[in-house]
Amino acid sequence: MIKVLFFGQLREQVGMNAKEISAKGISTLADVKLAISSLDSNFAPLFQDGKLLMAINQEMSVQSQQVNDGDEVAFFPPVTGG
Numbered sequence: 380m381i382k383v384l385f386f387g388q389l390r391e392q393v394g395m396n397a398k399e400i401s402a403k404g405i406s407t408l409a410d411v412k413l414a415i416s417s418l419d420s421n422f423a424p425l426f427q428d429g430k431l432l433m434a435i436n437q438e439m440s441v442q443s444q445q446v447n448d449g450d451e452v453a454f455f456p457p458v459t460g461g
Contacts, residue, residue, distance in 0.1 A: 381405060381446060383415060386455035392425050402448035408433050409442040411452050430457045 380399045390396055393415075400414050416423040425431075433440050434453040446452060 381411065381448065382451045383411060384451065384453040386453060388456050389425060389431070389454055393419075393422055402446075405446055407442060408435065408440055408444050408446055408452065411446055412442070412454075415454075426454070431455075432457060 381402050383398045383400060385393050385396060385398075398415070398418075400411070405411055405414060412426040416426045432455050433442070433444075434455075435444055435446060435450050437451070437453070
């Protein structure tokens with residue numbers, strides 16, 4: 380299983396803090412995004428944002444990064460502030 384965490388406004392938009400998904404067929408962060416997008420048609424646009432930040436096991440990552448069974452994946456909107 381892969382534990383997926385949602386933060387900030389994204390958490391509010393998907394309506395959950397976390398979701399566990401099967402690692403079967405998942406090899407990259409891009410695959411995780413597709414798996415989450417397939418849960419609800421309203422989620423797909425949220426994960427198409429090129430500004431969405433991603434982390435694996437609390438390390439910033441890119442879509443092509445390898446994801447393994449037991450990993451924790453986090454998605455969050457860009458941080459802004461002043």
